[in-house]
Amino acid sequence: MKAIPLSYIARNLWVRRVTTALTAGGMALVVYVFATVLMMSEGIRATLVATGQPDNVMVLRKGAGSEINSGISRGQAAIIESLPGIATDATGLRLVSKEPVVLNNLPKRDTGKPANVTVRGTTPQGLELRPQVRIVEGRMFRPGTSEIVTGSAVAKGFRGAALGETLRFAGRDWHVVGVFDAARSAFDSEIWGDAEQMMQAYRRNSFSSVVFRLADAERLDAIKAEIENDPRLQLDAKREDKFYAEQSAALATFISILGLTLSIIFSIGAVVGATITMFAAVASRIGEIGTLRALGFRRGAVLTAFLSESLLLALVGGLVGLAAASLMTTVSLSTTNFQTFSEIAFQFRLTPKIALQTILFALAMGFVGGFIPAWRAARLKIVDCLRAA
Incomplete structure (x- = not known):
């Protein structure tokens, strides 16, 4: 044809x-x-x-869909921190970060309308667990102080969140000493401060999550089974990248x-x-x-x-x-x-x-x-x- x-x-x-x-x-x-x-x-x-790392493990309360509605007591966090198979840093400290996570209402920079922002209490190990996060303005907060660092999206989008400004929440003033870039991950939309200071400010007795790095990624199933089978814990563990994908x-x-x-x-x-x-x-x-x-x-x-x-x-x-x-x-x-x-x-x-x-x-x-x-x-x-x- x-x-x-x-x-x-x-x-x-x-x-x-x-x-x-x-x-x-x-x-x-x-x-x-x-x-x-x-x-x-x-x-x-x-x-x-992009927020999660494949060799990091995220531990939450059993059945919790997010860090916001999770709770891990100090005793449970100590048990997790003592588990075998957790990686260490150059000084021999275990790469574990016990973190409270809360929501805080802040006014947007352009409209003044309030919106929820995630506030994360973290540790020096928490920064090392997130290699995609780097300080681009100012410096990292000092542990034990009311200093905070803000993600690039928060610094641009919310009043009082830029370098040198001050935010007031949880009954105290928090000074922004740094801005970080998280390679377009969800951390760009968070505020970070010292974990213990956040716990005190929000009068919390429990952490929201515990994050740690595996020395051997192949041992995930064994550590996960150990956490989930321990009757003292009642916690769920999953790979960090899988958690954020969900x-x-x-x-x-x-x-x-x-x-x-x-x-x-x-x-x-x-x-x-x-x-x-x-x-x-x-x-x-x-x-x-x-x-x-x-x-x-x-x-x-x-x-x-x-x-x-x-x-x-x-x-x-x-x-x-x-x-x-x-x-x-x-x-x-x-x-x-x-x-x-x-x-x-x-x-x-x-x-x-x-x-x-x-x-x-x-x-x-x-x-x-x-x-x-x-x-x-x-x-x-x-x-x-x-x-x-």
Whole structure:
């Protein structure tokens, strides 16, 4: 079966360039929404997953979904700290950090509206357990003082959180002596201070979590079993990166479902527009169709030509929409983490997988919108076409 040249198909789109541009523009808008939603979901997921380290273990109260609603007594923390298989630093100290984590309400810098910020009490070992965290302004807080360091997102987004400023919470003033960058992880949206000072200020008798590094990552199952089988503990242990991946699941899934639902609704309009455009193309080219059939092109070739035209139209719209969505990678936003009810800053993230899904979505719209007009064009009789011409 002879195939109609692609150049002929593309030339027909160029001849109707105004209609082509309008239809492709409608598809591009739908594709933009579709791609942006996927990029937002991936950005949140990447931010939280990057927070955890594969050789760190996070210990929480059994059944606790987050650090905020977990509680570990000092006695339980001491038992965890004495477990075998925990790595040590250069001075021989065990890499264990017992940390209280609370929410604090702070006003945003631009609007003055309050939002929850995660406040973490930590230790020098806690900083060593997070190699992605580095001080970029000022210095680290001194243990035993009311000094704090703030994540870069907090320093930019909240009043009183920049270097040299003072925050008041938990009944005392806290002086910001440093700002840290956490490589776009969730720690960028936290405030860190001395663990014991935070415990005193918030009148807490228990830690929220205990984090430690394994000397041998292969011993995770053995240490996990030892913790979970000890009747004195009643605690859960899991790899830190797995814990933060689970933290991202609810929010990322919600955004994906909401965004995809909107994209599907919008795509109906884009498909209708493509269908109308292709029906108009068929109606205006009945004479051409008859000529092609008379020259020996069969029904399948005609169907393929018109369907290819619709797919090419969708591809143009898809590429334009994807290009527009890619500009969002330069934008930083914040939202509320459903697990902790605190602000989390993230960036849109475009991956090859998202780009492929976006183009396939655009082509699917083109196929659905172009198939019926293409089928009608293929079913036209040669005599009727030539008579109409």
